[in-house]
Amino acid sequence: MARELLHIGSEAPTMRYQEAREKGEPTFVVLGTGSSGNAYVFVVGNAAIVIDNGFSYKKWGEKMAAAGLDPKMVKAALITHTHSDHMYGIERLSRMLKVPLYVHPRLAEEPRWRKGTIVRALAEPSTYEGRSCRGAKTVLIPGVCTVESFSTSHDVPFSLGLTLSMKGSGVTKRFSVITDTGITTDAMVRACRDTDALFLEANYDEGLLEIGPYDDKLKARVAGDRGHLSISQTLAFMHELEALRVDDSCMAQRQDIYFIHISERNNTLECLEFRVDASYKGSSAWRMCPHGARVYPMEVQDAR
Numbered sequence: 001m002a003r004e005l006l007h008i009g010s011e012a013p014t015m016r017y018q019e020a021r022e023k024g025e026p027t028f029v030v031l032g033t034g035s036s037g038n039a040y041v042f043v044v045g046n047a048a049i050v051i052d053n054g055f056s057y058k059k060w061g062e063k064m065a066a067a068g069l070d071p072k073m074v075k076a077a078l079i080t081h082t083h084s085d086h087m088y089g090i091e092r093l094s095r096m097l098k099v100p101l102y103v104h105p106r107l108a109e110e111p112r113w114r115k116g117t118i119v120r121a122l123a124e125p126s127t128y129e130g131r132s133c134r135g136a137k138t139v140l141i142p143g144v145c146t147v148e149s150f151s152t153s154h155d156v157p158f159s160l161g162l163t164l165s166m167k168g169s170g171v172t173k174r175f176s177v178i179t180d181t182g183i184t185t186d187a188m189v190r191a192c193r194d195t196d197a198l199f200l201e202a203n204y205d206e207g208l209l210e211i212g213p214y215d216d217k218l219k220a221r222v223a224g225d226r227g228h229l230s231i232s233q234t235l236a237f238m239h240e241l242e243a244l245r246v247d248d249s250c251m252a253q254r255q256d257i258y259f260i261h262i263s264e265r266n267n268t269l270e271c272l273e274f275r276v277d278a279s280y281k282g283s284s285a286w287r288m289c290p291h292g293a294r295v296y297p298m299e300v301q302d303a304r
């Protein structure tokens, strides 16, 4: 019989989530992740921010309802990049809810946006060259959070990773999303070194991609510098992050890692769990977000 997987994120609201909601502290729900649609909601009090929506507006609304969240809470939307699994329903969401859509500053200038979409520019992506971590440029979304962005490397221009800083009931939480990138960078490590919850792509296992159903061109695209993160890359990033956190004395602060955008064809939850269990020696707790599943924050006592 197959071994039971221990590291799957919870589809039911966790105590930690419910407590944060009751207290008005920042928290989140993953509404779904993977190649058939990505949507993250970050909530503080009665306000919420959406990062990516690869689902139709209707389906997104159903997912919000299933999570017990009212779309009217949403004050702004953001996108990491313009692939349809991240932005299919985002413009409609922006128009229907009359909320601004924050995008890369170059994308904001493009004529691509449908009439009625309120497009706003994020700050220039952080590079950290010659700057301290604290010098990163951020954009303020009034009443909800500040947003820092950093470049990702993907086969569509102006792709971003994002770090949100949210404050509610005297508690500040930082959330980072790194998805759809063929490489990791110093800027990414720095932008999420003191983040409370990191949503990190763990797209494919190299061996499963090799023997999988994709043709050679698609395999090269996925594994290329402008494709997706392999489990080895994800693990190397986690170890770099751990080292920087030790150097920068961030270790007193708990950090949880949620694996996202896990390929259904070139990866399995079993394979990912096995490889991370075998290789990751850092201090962060981690959970896997299965394709399309709703995931709430892991419990405080959840060990690795």
Ligand SMILES: [Zn+2]
Binding pocket: 034, 035, 083, 085, 086, 180, 261
């Ligand atoms: Zn994607």
Ligand SMILES: [Zn+2]
Binding pocket: 081, 083, 154, 180
């Ligand atoms: Zn993409």
